[in-house]
Amino acid sequence: MAQNPARRAALTDAAVDVLAEQGARGLTFRAVDARAGVPVGTASNYFAGRDDLLDQTARHIHHRLTPDPVIIGGLLRAPRDRALVTALMHDLVRRVEADRSGYLALLELRLEATRRPEMRARLTTTLREQLEANIAYHLDEGFPGDRETVVVLYLAMTGLLVEHLTLPGVLGADALPALVDTLVARTVPEA
Template identity: 35%
Template sequence: MASRRDDLLDAAIGLLGEQGVRALTHRAVDAAAGLPAGSTSNYFRTKEALFDAIVERVPARERANFEELAAHLAPRTTTDLAKALAAFARDSAGRERALTLSRYAILVEASRRPELRERLADSGARVNAWFTTWLRLVGSTDPDHHLHVVGNYLTGLVLHQLAIPDPDFDPTAHLDALLRSLIQTQHEQGSQASGS
């Protein structure tokens, strides 16, 4: 069960994602959480303290979402993995839209606050571990490189969907084509190397 602190942070994440950093005031978070005035300042004395707590909460929620997906996923083909990643993309741009927009707001803030960069990098390590395992399962012999390529492509897809929503958004075929291309290319390169 979520604590009052988590309720406040989730309300703050909604504000940050939907209205940006400027909307992130103690009074606005109290109102968004439906709690009495002063509730947010009881937990987070300053706006910086509130933002730092959000920086911890966003990745925790994202990891929980990703682990929920991972618990039911053992892809054997690129199509299996593409379907799972497409579902994650649709969720990120739909049900979890505010959470995803909050992550982008944090990334922008990290350009001004270098200390946030390391925290953000650390938060993605577990998700990256799942992702590289899945890439191996579908035939990748260079999952670290493929993680970078597919991860950035997936981020771009989600960002585009957030900015210019398509009601029929389904990137499954594009993700499958990318995965097939990467894995087929590596196998062709391996065959050429062994034949030379």
């Protein structure tokens, strides 16, 4: 397998775009090569097979959606209360809106996992690790609420983001900020 990290990142970025635009069925090495603007056959030199490409793309999506340390650093200067959790959820929405393709690609991977048990197991592990890391971070940082609070917040935000990115007219784009505020207010206890 080829080891150029920059090329691998460019290929996984291209895979994210292909997934978001064409779905999992459109994700081929040839489509990734074309999207990345590299010679045909390049992606097959970097990934052992389609499953490897899907796995690495799933992990790469989480990397792309990682909070900006400067923004998070600024937010974390505030007291550990519901207002801070609200600000963090608004930052999450901002990041997802900025990388719409990344989140849509993750949705495509979820759908593909419903049809492929081996992929379901791997994606479940990846998403479970992310959720556990979020729970640990919430508790370690002293945010209000407990493990269950984080799980409910995760489920509510996931549903809100799916609705917003796939059918924004259902809730209305202007309603999103107020919905995030309401969601946090009803999920996270006061400090």
